Amino acid sequence: MCLGIPVKIMKISDSLADVETGGVVRQASLALVEDVRVGDFVILHAGFAIQKVDEQEAMETLRLLKGIGICGL
Amino acid sequence: MRFVDEFCDPKLAKGLIEAINGLVDREMVLMEVCGTHTVSIFKHGIRNLLAPFIKLVSGPGCPVCVTAAQDIDKAVWFSRQRDVILATFGDMIRVPGTTASLEKQRAKGRDIRVVYSVLDALDIARSNPTKRVVFLGIGFETTAPGIALSIHLAKEQGLENFFVYSCHKLIPPAMKALLESGEVRIDGFICPGHVSTIIGARPYKFIAEQYHIPCVITGFEPVDILQAILMLVKAREKARVEIQYSRAVKPEGNVVAQQILAEIFEPIDAAWRGIGVIPDSGLKIRQKYSRFDASMAFEMPQDVNRVEADLSGCICGKILRGMATPPDCLLFGKACTIEEPIGACMVSSEGTCAAYYKYMLVTNDKRVDKRGRV
Ligand code: SF4
Numbered sequence: 038m039c040l041g042i043p044v045k046i047m048k049i050s051d052s053l054a055d056v057e058t059g060g061v062v063r064q065a066s067l068a069l070v071e072d073v074r075v076g077d078f079v080i081l082h083a084g085f086a087i088q089k090v091d092e093q094e095a096m097e098t099l100r101l102l103k104g105i106g107i108c109g110l
Numbered sequence: 111m112r113f114v115d116e117f118c119d120p121k122l123a124k125g126l127i128e129a130i131n132g133l134v135d136r137e138m139v140l141m142e143v144c145g146t147h148t149v150s151i152f153k154h155g156i157r158n159l160l161a162p163f164i165k166l167v168s169g170p171g172c173p174v175c176v177t178a179a180q181d182i183d184k185a186v187w188f189s190r191q192r193d194v195i196l197a198t199f200g201d202m203i204r205v206p207g208t209t210a211s212l213e214k215q216r217a218k219g220r221d222i223r224v225v226y227s228v229l230d231a232l233d234i235a236r237s238n239p240t241k242r243v244v245f246l247g248i249g250f251e252t253t254a255p256g257i258a259l260s261i262h263l264a265k266e267q268g269l270e271n272f273f274v275y276s277c278h279k280l281i282p283p284a285m286k287a288l289l290e291s292g293e294v295r296i297d298g299f300i301c302p303g304h305v306s307t308i309i310g311a312r313p314y315k316f317i318a319e320q321y322h323i324p325c326v327i328t329g330f331e332p333v334d335i336l337q338a339i340l341m342l343v344k345a346r347e348k349a350r351v352e353i354q355y356s357r358a359v360k361p362e363g364n365v366v367a368q369q370i371l372a373e374i375f376e377p378i379d380a381a382w383r384g385i386g387v388i389p390d391s392g393l394k395i396r397q398k399y400s401r402f403d404a405s406m407a408f409e410m411p412q413d414v415n416r417v418e419a420d421l422s423g424c425i426c427g428k429i430l431r432g433m434a435t436p437p438d439c440l441l442f443g444k445a446c447t448i449e450e451p452i453g454a455c456m457v458s459s460e461g462t463c464a465a466y467y468k469y470m471l472v473t474n475d476k477r478v479d480k481r482g483r484v
Contacts (some may be wrong), residue, residue, distance in 0.1 A: 040146050040460075041252070041304045041358075043113040059111060063118045063121040066229060068259055078113060080307060080358050083199070083249070084227020087367065088307045089356050090113055095357035101115055102337060105125045 041082040043090050046075050056081060113217035113357065117331030123304045126336035127159055134163045134343050139295050141288075141432055143281060144302035145172030145460030146330055152469035154332040164286040164339060166295055167294070167432040168465075170284050170385060171302055173249045174201045174458035175430060178381040180204045180414075183205030187414045188244045188275060188404060189220040195238060197223045197231040198246035204457045212246075228260040235264070235272040244404045252304040254393055255367035261395065261402045273404035276461035278394055279380055282313040283391035289321050295433040298342035299325040300335065303355040308371075310363025311351045318349040329355035369410050374399055384427020429462050436466040443467060 049067065056065045056079070066071060070086045071104035079086035137290055145318055148168045151157060157166050170176050182205055189196040189212060196212065203212040203224060216222040221241075227232050228245055230453065235243040247257045257274060262270040281302060301314055306327040314325040324345035328338035338354040345352065353359050371393075380392025393404040428434035436442045436455070446452040446465050455461035 041307070043111065043358075045112070060243075066227075066256070066259070069255055069364060069370070071366055080304065082252055082304060083256055084229050085345055087252065087255070088360075091357050095113055095116070095224065097120075098337075098354075098356060102122045102126070102333060105122070105129055105337075105340075 041080040041087060043078045044081045044086075046077050046079060046086075047074060049073075049075060054086070056086070113378055114331060117329065117333040119333060122333045123336055126333065126340055127349055129166065130160060130340050130343055132225075132338065133340070137163055137165060138297040138343065138346070139165045139167060139203075140166050140298045140339065140342055141169045141294075142300040142328075142335075143169040143171040143285060144300075144305065145175070145462075146304070147171070147300055147302070147328065147335065148462055148465050149460055150330050150332065150467040154335075155469075156332065156335055161341065164343075167296075167435075168429070168462040169288065169432050170252075170382065170430040171281065171305075172430075172455070172458050172460040172462070173279060174205055174207060174252070174383045175198075175426060175454040175461045176279060176284075176385070177205060177248050177277050177454065178383045179206065179208045180381065181275075182211065183209065183414055184281050184405075184410065185212060185244075185246045185275065186210050187410060188246075188316075188408065189215045189222055191242075191408065193241050195221045195223060195234060195241050195243045197225050197234060197243060197247065199457045200224050201460075202246060202248060204451065205305070205454050206452070206457070228257050232260050232263060232269065232272060233317045236267075237270055239271060240342060241363045242271045242273065244273045244275055244408075247274045247278055250281050250302070250305050251371070252302075253373050254375065255308060256366075258370045261399050262370060264402055265399065270401075273402055273407050274395065275404040276375070276395055277380075277391040278375070279382065280377065280391050280393065281314075282309075283388050284382065284385070285314075285317060286383070287388045287391070288431060289317070289323070291431070296323055296395075296432070297346070299323060300338055300342070301325050301327045301351075303327060303329050303358060306355070306363065308361045308364050308367045310359070311353055311361045312363075314351045318351050319472055322349045324349040325351045327351070327353045327355050327359050328482065329358065382430070384425075384430050408483040422452050424455075426453040426461075426463070429455055436463040439463070 078090035375393035378394035455463040
């Protein structure tokens with residue numbers, strides 16, 4: 038029920054956006070997020086964007102994990 | 111899918127599993143609180159990968175499963191009232207109350223609609239001005255802000271036929287209740303990612319500080335979960351709250367969502383299925399917005415509030431507290447299946463019984479043992 042998926046913002050009109058994932062476009066409310074732009078990824082939950090996905094943080098996590106893969110710790 | 115595939119990389123997963131197995135030398139019981147984690151853990155076979163030292167148990171994190179039977183009874187009562195359209199999320203309609211489910215009511219011709227978003231329920235109210243639309247609001251902190259916003263919008267737009275019956279629940283008070291009960295040993299919490307997107311890290315601090323149990327806010331892909339387990343193993347000696355799912359969770363959470371939640375709702379004691387009443391673990395619509403509160407706007411007879419003993423033999427309550435696993439239930443895989451569920455933990459796609467049943471491919475003549483082996 039708390040399922041949320043990362044979707045890409047394609048178009049914004051007022052507080053509604055067209056968002057896309059896996060080729061499917063649907064509508065999402067942007068009323069709960071600030072400072073989002075076309076091209077950003079947001080977590081979509083039950084029709085609402087609940088947070089912007091932080092690309093930098095995602096890269097940083099992956100960088101760290103790749104280190105674990107190499108040296109085992 | 112972007113931000114998903116990268117966190118499913120088998121090479122990264124392998125490195126993490128080796129790191130965990132290299133560090134852990136005694137049993138650690140970790141509870142994943144959220145139903146979405148339960149499903150992911152089963153789907154990717156994570157339990158078996160980390161045996162024997164890491165033991166994963168599921169907690170009360172499926173909102174459909176923890177909705178009390180009395181609340182379903184009330185929803186059924188609303189659906190029977192004249193000119194009412196009852197709207198709610200998918201899995202809810204199959205959940206049994208003490209006597210009936212919403213699905214059964216729908217079969218009898220009641221107007222019950224499944225919506226994807228509460229905004230759809232607002233649309234239904236707008237296009238049916240002669241009807242009263244009651245939205246059965248369930249969900250945790252992730253879902254409640256959207257429902258709060260719908261009430262705010264209904265007020266702004268002067269919608270007079272939209273009502274919410276709020277059964278929302280809060281996760282940290284439930285974690286506290288579990289710890290206070292002392293019924294189950296927990297050495298670390300895999301904290302829910304999307305609940306935390308809203309509330310941030312601070313609400314879990316008491317768990318690390320008062321109970322000395324580490325908490326890691328975790329994403330939902332296999333690599334996320336494995337990384338969180340590694341973090342929990344490392345934090346064994348010095349409990350703290352950490353965020354693994356940093357791409358979607360800020361330490362302070364989503365402030366806009368928190369504000370709208372606080373504007374519309376206030377905490378109230380709430381009944382959880384199989385657990386009982388937990389102090390300040392629910393959300394009540396504030397007086398200022400009581401016009402939209404279905405429990406105020408309708409006059410419900412007292413007998414809808416009666417609590418009947420559950421005679422079915424379902425042990426969802428124990429499962430939701432991490433005290434039992436589905437194979438401990440005599441009905442599991444026999445009288446109770448995904449096709450014909452008896453309890454809420456089997457009805458909900460995120461319920462622990464449904465996850466066991468689906469991913470362990472248990473059939474009527476095959477049972478899994480307590481360690482989860484078929
Ligand atoms: S298997 Fe069915 S009856 Fe048994 S605890 Fe799970 S939901 Fe309840």
